[in-house]
Amino acid sequence: MKKLIIAAIALVAGAGLLSAQNRKAVRLNEVMVENTASIVDDYGEHHGWIELFNSNFGPVQITGMFLSNDSTRPMMYPVPLGDVNTVIAKRQHVVFFADGQPNKGTFHTNFVLTPGQDNWVGLYDADGTLVDQVVIPAALVTDQTFARDIDGEGRWAVRTGEGDNYITPSGANIIKDTNNRVKMFAEIDENGFGMTIMAMCIVFSALLLLCLCFYAIGAIGKYISRTNKIKSTGDDHKDREVRAATAHDSGEEIAAIVMALHEHFNAHDAENTILTINKVKRAYSPWSSKIYGLREVPAHTSNRR
Amino acid sequence: MSFGDFLLNNLRQFWELTGFANAEFGNFVMLAVGLFFIWLAIKKNFEPMLLVPIGFGILIGNVPFNTAAGLEIGIYEEGSVLNILYNGVSAGWYPPLIFLGIGAMTDFSALIANPKLMLIGAAAQFGIFGAYMVALLLGFTPDQAGAIAIIGGADGPTAIFLSSKLAPNLMGAIAVSAYSYMALVPVIQPPLMRLFTTKKERLIRMKPARAVSQNEKIIFPIVGMLLTCFVVPSGLPLLGMLFFGNLLRECGVTTRLAKTASNALTDIVTILLGLTVGASTQASQFLTPQTIFIFFLGFMAFIIASSSGVLFVKLFNLFLSKDKKINPLIGNAGVSAVPMSARISNNLGLEYDPSNYLLMHAMGPNVAGVIGSAVAAGVLLGFLV
Numbered sequence: 001m002k003k004l005i006i007a008a009i010a011l012v013a014g015a016g017l018l019s020a021q022n023r024k025a026v027r028l029n030e031v032m033v034e035n036t037a038s039i040v041d042d043y044g045e046h047h048g049w050i051e052l053f054n055s056n057f058g059p060v061q062i063t064g065m066f067l068s069n070d071s072t073r074p075m076m077y078p079v080p081l082g083d084v085n086t087v088i089a090k091r092q093h094v095v096f097f098a099d100g101q102p103n104k105g106t107f108h109t110n111f112v113l114t115p116g117q118d119n120w121v122g123l124y125d126a127d128g129t130l131v132d133q134v135v136i137p138a139a140l141v142t143d144q145t146f147a148r149d150i151d152g153e154g155r156w157a158v159r160t161g162e163g164d165n166y167i168t169p170s171g172a173n174i175i176k177d178t179n180n181r182v183k184m185f186a187e188i189d190e191n192g193f194g195m196t197i198m199a200m201c202i203v204f205s206a207l208l209l210l211c212l213c214f215y216a217i218g219a220i221g222k223y224i225s226r227t228n229k230i231k232s233t234g235d236d237h238k239d240r241e242v243r244a245a246t247a248h249d250s251g252e253e254i255a256a257i258v259m260a261l262h263e264h265f266n267a268h269d270a271e272n273t274i275l276t277i278n279k280v281k282r283a284y285s286p287w288s289s290k291i292y293g294l295r296e297v298p299a300h301t302s303n304r305r
Numbered sequence: 306m307s308f309g310d311f312l313l314n315n316l317r318q319f320w321e322l323t324g325f326a327n328a329e330f331g332n333f334v335m336l337a338v339g340l341f342f343i344w345l346a347i348k349k350n351f352e353p354m355l356l357v358p359i360g361f362g363i364l365i366g367n368v369p370f371n372t373a374a375g376l377e378i379g380i381y382e383e384g385s386v387l388n389i390l391y392n393g394v395s396a397g398w399y400p401p402l403i404f405l406g407i408g409a410m411t412d413f414s415a416l417i418a419n420p421k422l423m424l425i426g427a428a429a430q431f432g433i434f435g436a437y438m439v440a441l442l443l444g445f446t447p448d449q450a451g452a453i454a455i456i457g458g459a460d461g462p463t464a465i466f467l468s469s470k471l472a473p474n475l476m477g478a479i480a481v482s483a484y485s486y487m488a489l490v491p492v493i494q495p496p497l498m499r500l501f502t503t504k505k506e507r508l509i510r511m512k513p514a515r516a517v518s519q520n521e522k523i524i525f526p527i528v529g530m531l532l533t534c535f536v537v538p539s540g541l542p543l544l545g546m547l548f549f550g551n552l553l554r555e556c557g558v559t560t561r562l563a564k565t566a567s568n569a570l571t572d573i574v575t576i577l578l579g580l581t582v583g584a585s586t587q588a589s590q591f592l593t594p595q596t597i598f599i600f601f602l603g604f605m606a607f608i609i610a611s612s613s614g615v616l617f618v619k620l621f622n623l624f625l626s627k628d629k630k631i632n633p634l635i636g637n638a639g640v641s642a643v644p645m646s647a648r649i650s651n652n653l654g655l656e657y658d659p660s661n662y663l664l665m666h667a668m669g670p671n672v673a674g675v676i677g678s679a680v681a682a683g684v685l686l687g688f689l690v
Contacts, residue, residue, distance in 0.1 A: 182689055185447040192438035192450070199434055199684045200427075206536040206680045207427040207673060213528055214420040214521075221521055252513050 022060045023125050028132045029053035029093060030147035030159075030173060034115040037143045039095070039169045041108070047099035048113040050121055051169055054088035055152035061087050064126035067096060069111045071133075074124045077102065077109040091151070093170045115142070147173050322376075327369040331588030339363030339583065345488060352488035352645070355461065355579055359484055362583020380584045391581045394476070397469040399578040400462030401546040406571030407462075407643065407675065408526070408550025409563045415669040417521050418514035421621075422631075422666070426673025428617030429639025430681045432457030432610020436602050443598055448472055451685040453599050456483045457606025458678030459490070459640035463543060465582065467682045471689055477585040478596040482603035484582070490645045493604075494611045494637045498653055501615045502633045506622075507657045509632040511666045519557065526551040533680055539690075540683025547679065607640070614639030614670065635663055638671040641678050647671040 030051040032038055040046055050067065054060045063086045068076035077096075079086055083106040088094050095107065102110040113119045113136070122133040134156060136146045145167050148154040151174065161167040166175065189195055306314075320326050342360030346353040365387070366380055380387040393399035416422060436457045440450035452472035455464045456479060464483040468476040486493065530548035534541050553563040615636035622630050634654050638646045650667035 179448065179689075182446060182448045185689065189447075190441065192434070192441045192447075195437060195447070195451075195688065196431075196434035199681060199688070200431060202537065202684050203430045203677055203680050204424070204427045206533050207423040207677060209532050209536065210529055210676075211420040211423045213532060214417055214525070217521060217524055217528070218417070218420070218515075221518055225518070 022056060022058070023062065023065060024129075024131055025055045025152075026060060026062060026065070026088070026123065026131060027053045027055055027148070027152040028121060028123055028134050029151060030145050030168065031113070031119075031121060031134065031136050032143070032145045032167070032169070033113040033119055033136055033140055034142040038145075038167060041097045041099070041104070043104065045099070047097040047108075049169060050096045050098055050109070050113075051093050051147075052088065052096070052123065053093050053148075053152045054090060057090050059087050059089050062094075065131070066122075066124040066126075066128075067109055067111075068122045068124065069098070069113060069119060071120055071122060074122060074128055074130070076111055080106050093151075093172075095169050115140075143167075150174060322371050322374060324369045327371050329369065329588065331592045332367045332369045334592060335363055335367040335586060335588045338586075339367065342485075342583075351491075352484065354575060355484050356488055358576055358579025359481065359583040362580040363481075363586050364583075365580070366584035366587050380581065380587070381590075387581065387584055390577055391585060393574075393577060394465055394480075394581050394585065395469055395473060397466045397542070399574050400466035401542045402574045403462040403571060403578065404543050404679070405546040405550040405566050406574070408547040408552075409554045409567035410571070411551060411554075411643070411672050411675075412668070413525050413551060413672055414517040414522065415514055415665050416672055417517045417525055419666070419669055422635075422669030423673040423676070424621065425614055425617055425631075425636055425639040425670035426675075426677040427639075429610045429614035429636070429670070429674055430458065430677045431613040432459075432606045432608075432640060433678070433681050433685075435609035435613070436606030439605055440598075440602050443602070445598075448689045449475060451689050452476075452479055453602050454606060455479075455678070455682055455685065456486065456599075456603035457610045457640070458674070458681060459483070459487055459607065459610065459642040459646070460675060460678040461487060462578070463641075463678050463682045465578070466543060467685060470686055474590075475595065475599060477582065477587075477591055478593075478599045479603075480582040481586055481591075482600050484579075485600075486603050486607045487642050487645065490607075490640075490642050491649055493607050494646060494649050495653055497608065497611050498615055498634055498637050498649075501612060501619070504657065506619070506633050507654065508661065509630050510658075510661055511630075511632055511663070512628065514665060514669075519555070522555040523552070526555065529676070533676060537680050537683035537687065539686040540679050543679040543682065544676065547675065610640040611637045611646075614674075632661075632663055632666065635667040635670055638667040638669075639674045639677070641671070641674040643671050643675060644668065646674075 028050065031049070033048045035046040035048050038046065039049070052062070062079050063081050063083075065079050066075045066077060067079070068074050070076060085094070086106060096109050097104075097107060098109050098111060098113045100110060100112040101108050113121070117138045119136040120133065121136065123131045125131050134146070137158075140146055140158060143161065145159045145161075146156055147159045147168075149157055151172055154173070159165045159167050166173075168175075185195065339360045339362075342356045342363065345351045346356035346360060370376065370378060372379060372382075376382075377385040378387070379385060380391050382388055393402075433454045434457075435454075437450050437454035440453050441447065445453060448471045452468040452470075452475055455467045458464065461480065461483045465476065465480050468479040472479075526548035529551075530545060533544050537544075550563070550566050553559045553566055615633050617639070618631050618633040618636035622633070625631065632650075632654065635647075635650045638650050640646055647664055647667035651662060651664035654661045654663035
């Protein structure tokens with residue numbers, strides 16, 4: 001019963017962690033309130049849209065989550081069941097059209113965003129827990145978006161669509177064409193000294209830490225075994241302690257002592273000399289047949305004989 | 306179309322599909338390399354468990370065929386059998402499985418009994434970063450240089466794991482280079498060990514290691530994993546599996562699992578890893594000037610790693626009392642190459658003093674080298690991805 005309870009607790013904790021790692025990491029990423037020139041839906045119409053970003057490094061199913069534009073009604077638009085497109089791949093995006101026409105498909109909400117006023121948008125998990133929220137300022141004009149500067153984590157800012165200020169429905173808010181870390185190392189540490197110093201320090205620290213830790217564990221182990229030895233002999237005299245502390249019990253010494261005793265007593269293990277032969281019967285099967293089986297694996301022989 | 310034309314056309318089409326019609330000079334070069342590896346393994350007994358699968362894999366990967374025919378047989382053709390098996394290399398999940406087996410096979414007692422030997426394993430990792438600097442000098446980008454430099458860790462699975470993340474296009478050359486030099490450890494290391502040590506140093510006798518309790522052996526993988534992975538979380542796939550395998554071995558209640566991990570599982574993954582790494586060396590991908598540089602850098606990395614291990618012991622000895630001196634012949638074992646480099650320490654030690662067995666002492670830095678190279682790989686991954 002106790003084991004069952006522990007297993008159940010572990011399972012619940014595990015499930016909680018899984019949930020935390022998945023749906024809780026879905027983020028509101030970019031929102032357009034009034035759309036006249038950005039993307040169109042499957043019907044060729046322009047509507048305001050809300051982009052979600054899966055910040056996990058694994059896919060996440062968003063079925064049963066809720067989108068809302070009213071904080072007093074968190075469960076306004078449930079993401080419907082049964083659509084394979086509701087699985088967002090790792091570090092990818094989906095766009096919901098806020099057109100108030102949910103009968104048009106999974107990605108059409110039952111509410112609209114209103115231009116000229118602050119629009120609150122919230123994302124809730126299936127149990128009603130708030131996962132993410134944002135207030136889109138009233139000042140946002142037509143065909144502009146309010147977006148995070150880095151996918152899933154950055155600050156929110158207005159994007160006009162001009163210059164580097166891209167509008168990116170279903171796309172990354174920062175378009176990466178290089179690995180910035182590699183670029184930084186190539187520019188600042190072109191001969192590799194920096195990397196070598198840092199990396200060797202880390203490798204040494206990790207192994208030094210392990211080394212110190214095992215000196216400590218070894219010392220504790222020695223202390224415990226010494227204490228146990230003294231306890232078992234019933235003698236806690238200081239001399240005994242000192243002798244125990246300085247005693248060597250290396251494998252070589254033990255082997256030498258055992259060998260000497262063996263020689264002295266000419267001792268052998270008493271062996272049971274009764275030999276019993278039991279008949280073993282196995283049903284014939286061609287799968288285990290020696291006739292059809294492979295022969296012995298050839299052993300390597302040197303040419304030098 | 307006459308019946309004769311029909312026969313001729315079909316025979317011509319068949320000819321165009323054969324290896325003879327599609328063979329290029331590069332294929333024959335690589336086939337020769339594959340045969341050389343197999344010869345090294347069988348005749349010279351150099352790492353046969355690795356070189357036979359890799360050598361035969363090179364043969365498989367370099368049988369020429371018409372790639373435009375869409376036969377889905379090549380290792381780089383999505384959906385082919387070889388491609389599916391290669392996924393373990395390209396996605397990097399074979400190396401952690403090998404590490405699980407290494408953990409389940411390795412007795413860390415020598416290291417636990419004498420923890421200061423861990424520092425030799427750390428020092429030998431300078432081979433990786435020395436090679437990194439040389440690679441940058443030769444014009445490789447930092448991520449490519451990191452992937453190539455890891456050859457200096459003398460640890461095939463780690464090299465494959467890291468190169469699959471940092472420079473997948475160089476992985477074939479890096480893997481073959483790493484395994485080739487590991488096979489050549491008995492040739493590369495002894496001259497360096499002789500060069501950097503005096504006769505007096507080679508005769509140093511080390512105190513026998515103390516007996517290690519089972520509790521310490523159980524604590525080691527748990528504490529080892531937590532400490533190293535807290536420092537370098539990016540080493541988690543390798544270090545996590547290494548220490549997990551060791552816990553299976555030492556805890557005493559999972560003997561069956563430890564046996565499977567150290568025998569059947571390791572053998573299966575070694576076969577698949579070796580064969581697919583070999584097969585990934587298709588001449589068109591492999592025979593490039595970069596490959597020559599990679600082999601040169603791998604050689605450099607091995608030399609630097611082995612030398613820095615030996616020299617570090619000499620330096621370390623300056624701070625140790627007379628009865629606690631370390632024989633510098635075990636410094637080379639700081640590169641992983643388990644247990645080959647430890648055996649070399651032992652053999653060389655016996656050459657100068659037939660009763661001075663260094664094997665158990667050398668196993669300490671040897672397994673520390675495995676941990677060190679996994680940590681170094683984690684550092685490179687953390688910095689460059």
